[in-house]
Amino acid sequence: MINPGVTMAYQQGPPGGQPPNYGPPPGYGYPPPTPPKKTNVALILVIIGAVLLLAIGGCTALVITVANKSADEVQKALDQFTPFPSFPSMPVEGTGPAHEVVLEATGDGGAKTASNVTSTVGFDLKQEAGVPLPYSKTVQASEVPGGISLWVQNAEGEGTVTCRIKVDGKVVREATSTGPYGVCRVQTNSLAQ
Template identity: 50%
Template sequence: MSYPPNYGQQDPYQQQGYGQPYGYAPQQPSPTKTNGLAVASLVLGLTGFITCGFTSLLAIVFGHVSLGQIKRDRTDGHGMALAGVVLGWILTSLWILYWVLVMAGAIAGVGTTALSTPTSDSSSSAVQGSGKHTVVFEAIGSDGATSALNITGSANYRITQDNGVPLPYRKELKVDELRHFYFWVQNASDKGTVTCRIIIDGKVAREETEDGPYGVCRVTADTP
């Protein structure tokens, strides 16, 4: 005799399944911090272009300190710190070179004045008053040379000197005799060309052109 299947009743031998385990969301890593001194080093290195190199020294110091902190703390900013150090050293070196050249030009100008000082006052009348000859010292800048660091002119051993003047430059003197003339012009920029000339009674007696960083143009007319 067969029995119908027992619907609605659980098979006692059927194993009851277990529920799914509780899921856990993966933990997100915390963002790495950027070293503050590295940012400061980069900013100070960039501003060194407009601060005459004063902030470049701080860029070097902050950059080296931040590189040590980054290595120890595993923070970000290694590239910025390295860029700040490199910019700091480059700009510091350039500004040191600039001031060395400025001082060298100033010393050369003082030496020229000392060597050319007249031994008597007899030549003063050759520059002042209504002399019968006209002497013109002229300097012209081009390609970025807009000013002269030092300009020294000597007419019959009488010195005239100007510092930090814009180009073009022109000075006219009256003399009674034509003996010795000297003209010295130093470019105040790291680029451009300077042309200097001595004009006597309307005619160019001597002319020279000098280019390059802080170039010095010299002309002498002993026998115009």
Template identity: 40%
Template sequence: MGVPGATRPTAVRGDSGRLRPLGSAVVVIGVIAVAVTVAWYVMPKATPDDQPAPAAAVPSVTVEPAITREVTRTVVYELTGGDLAHNLTYVANGGDLEQQAEVHLPWSVTVQRRVPAEQPVFSSLVAQSAGALLCRIRVDGHVVAEKSVAGEGRQLSCSA
């Protein structure tokens, strides 16, 4: 038995026995030519006479600042109980914190706070005592917070 010999397909064999090209180069050149032609017709053509379209005018918008009406609130802090209160802290005029190391009871202070009309005023009082403590916060005459504690070294926190 022998090894079969390699034979070339007869469809691609030329006169001299060599293989001839199948025309793949011609096909690639044809595809490129078609692509260039399609692009030539599809893409817009610019001429020197063409002017770019003028940009649309954007209207200017003026934003007016919001007008916030402010009011002055009267806040009264009251602290009652034994003889003394220690480490008293409260929100004073302008929203600043005011601190006093020791005050004699009963104790009271009135502060003025300027706030937007639609916003409640934040008020807070913190103190310690050796006995019972009662705090009350009034805003414009209305009681907005009231709290009490009893016992040695207790801390009272009252806020609205």
């Protein structure tokens, strides 16, 4: 029985709905959201750039060092270089009268030295290295098989080398080579020009 003078109070929930922490937790039944991925793209690009910069700088320094060293070593080798041994004179019987043959080489525009001067009179080969320019050599020769030739190589990185053959005072062959380490070559098969 209910006592009429006593009022009973019922406790009601919070106004507007359910009490706090009532029901399933948030995200119940769904996987938790994935956190955003952290990327280190900028750091990776900076590291790759630094490595490339160091590699390019190192390669450049190496090439410059080798080039400078190589140029010095090439010059030293040219100063001491005789590409072919000089062969002993081989007697060649010429025919006809003897002629005065002058083998000449001159340099212009910075060509001061020939790294190699090679001459043949018949089958007699002579070779000289590190020859200052101008160069001149006089020989007495008759008509010989194989003729007469002169090769001259510029030892410098610039300039022009001219080589010529004169027979009895008259220029019978002349050639010019321009540029670094250029080679001029002249040859005559007959002295009767």
